[in-house]
Amino acid sequence: MEITEDGVCIGNFRAYGVREGKYGVALILNDEVCESVGVFTKNKVNGASVPIDKEKLKRGGIRAVIANSGNANCCTKTALEDAKRMCEIAGEKLGIDADSILVASTGIIGKKLDVLKIKELVDKIDREHEGSSNASKAIMTTDTYPKQISVNYRGIKIGGVAKGAGMIAPDLATMLCFLTTNADFGKEELQTALENAVEDSFNMLSVDGDMSTNDTVILMSNRSHECKFEDFCYALNFVARELAKLIAKDGEGATKFLEIEVKNAKSRENARKGARAIISSPLVKTAIFGENPNWGRIVSALGSVIEVDFDKIDIIFSNDKDKTKVVEKGVTGDLEKAHEILKSREIRIVVNLHDGDENAVAYGCDLTYSYVKINAEYN
């Protein structure tokens, strides 16, 4: 897997972004029509972009995306109209049909979108000044760094930009993610590949257990490279997982990145539920923030969702240098060493259930004073 520097600008994809204070606008664009698919939030309350994009993806003929940060364009009377206006503004700027443009929004819910502000920002986009990192910066909200990646795997190129950083719960995590590829597949195969990739990445990601109204993952292909489907899936899964990790590491207020693996579960569903319960537990997350090897909370979180035979369980804490069993077959291990490991910035916790052969990994972060502060003050 070769990591490249293109971000979302692989092949003939281009990206633009401008940002002013907490408002930003990004444009991602191709010279030609792209085969495009998407995965969206399961929240029953939706930002206006969600139904609009679903409709447009069904129809096809997509060439571009406009995304804004600072306002979710959700729960206002003019939301649908404002989202359509965003597409028109982008269409005018790019000289293409508004119907060929998808839209995505992130930010506060329930405040009218300032369409004039969007127009003003779009007007400021300098067509000479393209670049994935401008787009990735423009869609940030409480993110502390932009998130992008691109790869080249056997000639398959995939690029992506994403934003977190709160209202992040599994299924799916709150976020916007735009992916581009050259892989030559039709709509059905792209949709299948995207859903599979989301399943083990963004759907295994938790910052705070809150599910957003605007989650959107879009995949656009210019279909310029023939390849094996399994190779494409492999590369797409890699990209989605790396972006999920970048989001987890930048979770609101996070001081520590957590990777939780539940191993040897009876079923895939049990492994997934278990890993997600642990990563979502405020008590696990505050313990990790406190560098406190309180493994009882891990077992309690597990037991709240699946059957657990505690006498069979191993729990292993590790960082990049060291590892220790805090529990081995139900017996407490070396908590001093566990405490040392918890001082790291990146921590991996493996819970081996010894109950089957299904595994799952979830991504998240600790729960800190800063999370409370950011979200007490956000408006």
Place this chain on the structure above:
Amino acid sequence: MEITEDGVCIGNFRAYGVREGKYGVALILNDEVCESVGVFTKNKVNGASVPIDKEKLKRGGIRAVIANSGNANCCTKTALEDAKRMCEIAGEKLGIDADSILVASTGIIGKKLDVLKIKELVDKIDREHEGSSNASKAIMTTDTYPKQISVNYRGIKIGGVAKGAGMIAPDLATMLCFLTTNADFGKEELQTALENAVEDSFNMLSVDGDMSTNDTVILMSNRSHECKFEDFCYALNFVARELAKLIAKDGEGATKFLEIEVKNAKSRENARKGARAIISSPLVKTAIFGENPNWGRIVSALGSVIEVDFDKIDIIFSNDKDKTKVVEKGVTGDLEKAHEILKSREIRIVVNLHDGDENAVAYGCDLTYSYVKINAEYN
């Protein structure tokens, strides 16, 4: 409904408690065998007290409870044995059969219970020095005040003590609660009444969304007063709800008590799910801590669990003096006034879905820096 001062010591029930540092032991006792029932955590990982009590309640012949704080007696190899030893220690002290004594524990998971400490504390109990408030103080962990109540309703006496204050999620909230009554009903009726009372009180309570391993609600009756079942249920519901509110008000780190009502839902299940989702949302809870009328998070939490027609929704914030519609039929109201209301210590939020005629109320608190601190450091 007459509020009395007996706590759990109604009629011939007596209670004792001692506390040293973070360890405490409480005894609640009757002269004669009581008809006793219980409701327990749904966590699949259990403190040893849970299976022991379930077994004893099935058999009957209960006269007393011993409860300790500081250690959950959960996930250790000797947990069952140590719980049985607790009953023996209580039996020796009280001069009654250990089999007639229920047991409950709360505190850290995964550390061996110090049985000698339990014995030491029980030995210190002065049989002359009885009183419900001693017992309620002895079972506190991170609680900042003891929780007890008693009532007399048409001659029906019900008393209760309870402890919160973290690992509190609906279904059921983490807690211990011991209830006593004189109402003359058999096991089945008592169980039905208790389950109904728990349904609208402790099962609608959330501090942090974590489900404990040790939740226990015990109801013991000396059967000395004949009464109507509906009167008994009415009084029992009142007592359970008041104790649930006391727990919510004393949630770990809480600065504000929240009562969330979802009104006019299509089904009772929708009303309950909606109210519980709102009360459990970290983003709603941090907004309230910040006195920030960010109602979008309320709608988002609702939409994550039930269908919502936003155009029909009213959201009302109130305190004991004032109220305001922050949303009326999907249109934002006076957020300045809402901000003023959020400065109160006790806040009520009503979400009227205008979609049916089922209502539900949930109880909880805000999410604060102190919650993070308490749980980062707890061991």
